[in-house]
Amino acid sequence: MIDWSLIAKIAGGGFGVTILVLVILCLVIWLIGFVIQRRSKAKK
Amino acid sequence: MFGLYEMAFGGLTWGNILMLVIGGGLIYLGVAKKMEPVLLVPIGLGVIMVNIPMSGLMIYAPVTEPGAVPMPLMVQGGIGALGEAMGSGKIGLLNVLYQFGISNELIPLLIFLGVGAMSDFSPAMSRPISFLFGATAQLGVFIVFLIAYVTGLFTVSQAACVGIIGGSDGPPTVYLTAALAPELLGPITLVAYSYMALVPILQPPVIRALIPKKQRQIYMKPQTREVSHLEKVIFPIAVFVVSALFVPKAAPLIGMLMFGNLLYVTGVTDRLAASAGGVFVDVLTFLLGICVGALMPAIVFLNIHTLAIIGLAVVAFAFGTAGGIWAARIANLFLKEKINPIIGAAGVSAVPMAARVAQVEGQKANPRNFLLMHALGPNMAGAIATSVVAGIFMSIVP
Numbered sequence: 172m173i174d175w176s177l178i179a180k181i182a183g184g185g186f187g188v189t190i191l192v193l194v195i196l197c198l199v200i201w202l203i204g205f206v207i208q209r210r211s212k213a214k215k
Numbered sequence: 216m217f218g219l220y221e222m223a224f225g226g227l228t229w230g231n232i233l234m235l236v237i238g239g240g241l242i243y244l245g246v247a248k249k250m251e252p253v254l255l256v257p258i259g260l261g262v263i264m265v266n267i268p269m270s271g272l273m274i275y276a277p278v279t280e281p282g283a284v285p286m287p288l289m290v291q292g293g294i295g296a297l298g299e300a301m302g303s304g305k306i307g308l309l310n311v312l313y314q315f316g317i318s319n320e321l322i323p324l325l326i327f328l329g330v331g332a333m334s335d336f337s338p339a340m341s342r343p344i345s346f347l348f349g350a351t352a353q354l355g356v357f358i359v360f361l362i363a364y365v366t367g368l369f370t371v372s373q374a375a376c377v378g379i380i381g382g383s384d385g386p387p388t389v390y391l392t393a394a395l396a397p398e399l400l401g402p403i404t405l406v407a408y409s410y411m412a413l414v415p416i417l418q419p420p421v422i423r424a425l426i427p428k429k430q431r432q433i434y435m436k437p438q439t440r441e442v443s444h445l446e447k448v449i450f451p452i453a454v455f456v457v458s459a460l461f462v463p464k465a466a467p468l469i470g471m472l473m474f475g476n477l478l479y480v481t482g483v484t485d486r487l488a489a490s491a492g493g494v495f496v497d498v499l500t501f502l503l504g505i506c507v508g509a510l511m512p513a514i515v516f517l518n519i520h521t522l523a524i525i526g527l528a529v530v531a532f533a534f535g536t537a538g539g540i541w542a543a544r545i546a547n548l549f550l551k552e553k554i555n556p557i558i559g560a561a562g563v564s565a566v567p568m569a570a571r572v573a574q575v576e577g578q579k580a581n582p583r584n585f586l587l588m589h590a591l592g593p594n595m596a597g598a599i600a601t602s603v604v605a606g607i608f609m610s611i612v613p
Contacts, residue, residue, distance in 0.1 A: 173365060177613075181371070185607045186357045192461045192603050193350030193596070199453055201343040207446050 226268025230513025237516075238262030238508065241405075250412040254385075257501045258405060261508015264309070273309040273509040284398035284515055289314045309509040312502055318397060322503045323389040324471045327602075329496025330386065331451075331475025332488040334566070334598070338591035340450055341440040344554075345562075347542055349596025352562030353604050354538030355381030355531040362530065368523050372396050375608040377524055380407045381531025382601030383414070383565035387468055389503065391605040395612060401510030402521040406528045414568040415575075417529065418560055421536040422576050426556050430544070431580035433555040439588045447480040458603055465606020472602065535563040539593060554589070561590035564597035 241259030245252035264272045275285040287310050290300045297314075300306045316322040339345045360378030363369045369377060372395040379388050380403060388407045392400045410417065422431075451473035459466035478488040543559030557577050561569040573590035 173367075174371075177371065178361060178364060181375070181608070181611050182357045182361050185360075185604065185611060186353065188462070188607055189353050189600060189604050190347075190350045192458060193346045193600055195461070196454060196457055196599070197343045197346035199457055200340055200346065200450065203449055203453060204340060204343070204440075204442070204446055207443055207449075211443065 221269070223268045223270070228513060230517050231266040231268065234266040234511065234513045234516060235263055238266065241508075244409075244412075251408050253497075253500055254408045254504045255412075257504025258408070258508040261309070261505040262511050263508075264505070265509040265512045270307075271304060272307040273313070273512075274306050275512065275514075285512070286398060287313045287510070289318065309506055312506050313509070316502060317389070317393050317400070317506050320390050320393050320467070322499050322506075323386040323393065324467055326496055326499045326503065327386040327390075327468055327471040328475040329491050329499065330598075331472040331477075332479045332492035333496075334472075334476055334479070334595060335591075336450055336476060336595050337442040337447065338439055338588050339593075339595040340442045340446055342589065342592045344546060345592030345596040346599075347546065348539045348559045348562035348593035349564075349598075349600040350562075351542035352535045352539035352559070352564075352593065352597050353382060353600050355533065355535030355563070356601075356604055358534045359527050359531040363523070363527055366523075368520065370396075372612050373399055373520075375612050376403055377527050378531060379601070379605060379608065380410065380524070380528045381535045381563070382597070382604060383407070383411050383532065383535065383563045383569070384598050384601040385411070387601045387605040389507075390468055391608055394609060398515070399520065399524070401507055402516060402524050404507045405511070406524050410528050410532060411565045411568060414532070414563075414565045415572050417532045418536050418563075418569065418572045419576055421533050422540065422557055422560050422572075425537055425540045426544070428580060430547075430556050431576065432584075433553050434581060434583055435555050435558075435586060435589050437585040437588065439592075444480075444482065448477070451477040451480070454599060458599070458606075462603050462606040462610065464609040465603050468602040468605060469599065472598070532563065536560045539563060539597075555584065555586055558586055558590040558593055562593035562597045562600070564594060564601055566594050566598060567591065569597075570594040 238259045241255045244250040245255035274288045276288045278285050288306050290297045356378040359381055360374045363374035363377040376392040376396040379391050392403045455469055455473040458469045475491050478484045539559035539562030540556050543556035547553050557573045561573045563569050570590035574587040577584040577586035
């Protein structure tokens, strides 16, 4: 017997959370790069 | 032999003979065809070792329930009991390696430390959108998880481990499978590493089918932004903190990967990084290889599950490649400076093979293109994404 709610939770939810975490990582890394570049430009 | 002792010939089955041929074939592929030789050669030898009856290198526990998969014998009761069991021949050398290296997930984690110490994440840092391609390239993992479970061939835990092959990253695959479905560790690891070597054959047809020639010709400047030392040092710490907060079960994998990377980038721990990425990781790799090979006696390997894993892995790679490409094409709708969607295909990890495929395909479409550095971004992000997926599976799968 296939547990469809579990499948939806794992496949849908799992993929969704993966995207969410990587989007957040993308933003965090972009922000770090942005701040550091701004700081080094200001120093120059 | 002359009534003095028992030879192994009597115990040989047709299955053992077939596995000896398969073991020899794996060594041939590693040596002659240079396909992942660092892993396929030890795996091939492990397969041969475990399929010689009475060799005693890896002893399997007797099966108590009908239909259950035999598993290596493990000893309870500390180092004294272990020494006694080994001395009396109850367990073999590879049982010890399996119990203390694989079943407790130690070796894959330490290998990931070595991988981190050899990895340069600058391409992903210089173009953070790479993380999106790394994430969407995990599509293959979840699609194959669905197929594997719905066909009824695999349990939920086993389906998750079959799916993770699509992430094309060895240590997370071994880590997850050792935790959720150790009975499939042999075939899954073998298929995962073999298919990583086959990325140059598997990916190009998908790339050509999903990206019109005009888009494959999009020119990207070869240089990526130069990443400062400070960014490189903050990166592993930031990635670990964010990932571990959102997916705590991914913390061991990402923690080791990022720890290794921190040693590599600080500029003051070069010796540690060289050690972690040198002999240390080599020793662990051949121990992993020989143990994985020893998990493939004929009785465990020759069944419908192995065939299904071989087939499903192709689907996982195809959808993973497609996921990265689709994300890159969607991103192009919003980006002022267009990117070549081929680099999205490198999100399946398989570092650096998938990035090289992107480079080759990009140059075929437009000889001026040099996509390697651009493709390494999604490639490295894919390694992080697969670890996140492994953590998510460990958190959700009952």
